[in-house]
Amino acid sequence: MFDSPLSSSAYEVLGVEPTADEEMLRKAFRLRLRQTHPDTGGDAATFVQVQRAWELVGTPAARAAYDRGHGFGAQPAEQWSGWRAPAPRADTRPRARSFGQPGGWRRERYLTLIREWAGRGVTLDDPYDPALVRSAPHHLRRLLADALAEEATARVVADLGMGYTVWHDVMAAGRDADPDAKIDHIVLGPSGLYGILSEDFGGPVRIRRSELIGDGVAGAPIAGLIARMRVTARAAGVRFGGAIVVLPDDDVMDPITELSKVRGTPVVVVSRSALSTVLRRGVAGARAIGGNEVFDVRTRLQQTVRFA
Incomplete structure (x- = not known):
């Protein structure tokens, strides 16, 4: 936390x-x-x-x-700030098939805006320095937090193995759409096709009337995810089995909370450590996908999706 x-x-x-x-x-x-x-x-x-x-x-x-x-007190020059993009892992195990860059748009946006905020002509030795991040405006810290959340989800999905395919930072409505109005991840596997929202609101989150509420929650994140999934489903000619919202473990009371359907779509809110369990077993009410249908859905999405 x-x-x-x-x-x-x-x-x-x-x-x-x-x-x-x-x-x-x-x-x-x-x-x-x-x-x-x-x-x-x-x-x-x-x-x-x-x-x-x-x-x-x-x-x-x-x-x-x-x-x-x-970032309190002196910090050695070689000290890792903790918020850099993770280095590629030297791992020979079979991984999920992955397209796009998880957290890429928000991390690039953060790097641009943190330099603008620090001041024109100022050279930042480390844009992820904890003291710098802590003093930055909330919207900049939010960009970095969301990028980190998306990268963490991507690592979980990658470990599910080659039976899964994931698309990251998917634009919901073509090239001209607002990059911030995107689907963080689309995951296709034996248990179904899911749209995933990776979030970090910086504190505990509750659920009321099938929507997230909390001090750091703005708007209607679940309704927004469903709307973007519907746009993508129409464009690709596919049907999502469910929507998944992933939050940090410390920010949810229960690791898995299944909600009633939102606009006909099953929704589950999960802690990050429970995500792999949900993706392997599936969301209640979601339709499993097997055989040639997996290849058909993958091909349709691959031909349709655009990345932020």
Whole structure:
């Protein structure tokens, strides 16, 4: 929960400055425990965050490691900031067939805008430096958070093996559409054809009336995903079996939450660690695909999709 560009730092959760001494930190932790404890009217999710924050900075060794990795105090030049695009893995196992660049559009947009925000003529040694990211406007941190979420989902799908095909950053309405109005991933496998939205809102997310709600949630993410899937389905002449929304593990109460159908499409909200389970077993109400139909659907999509 503290590794997202959108999340509060451990110090912010505890309500102290990063320069606080050990005694101030300990007092703040005890106060926040009393304030957030569910038995005294506090919020359970916030209570867990307070405990996790203390684990990260409650001892000198843990605090030193946290500060190095999150841009508090001096950071060695060779220190990895944690938010760079991952390097290709030297892995010889069969992988899912993949097209497009997961998170590519948002990561490129982030790099352009972070340099504009830093100032014309300024050279950024590391556009992913934690201190820089933490001080950037919310819309820039959101771009990076979403790029990271899409890349994480892509790694999960790739590990499903060669029986799956995935298209990343798919435009919903041809070349002239808004690149931000895209489908993050389309996954085809034995359990069906799915449109996937990878999100990171920077905090806990709840579900109300088949839609996501939370402090960081804007608009109607599920309804938007369904609308883009319908456009793509008409263009390619295919039928999606369901929609999947993937969120960070710490931001959902249950790893798998199946919703009622939205505009006739089964929807499931899953934690990232549960995604492979859902894609292997399928979404309730979705139609499995097998035999020659898999090749037909793959060919139709391959001939139709455009990438952001």
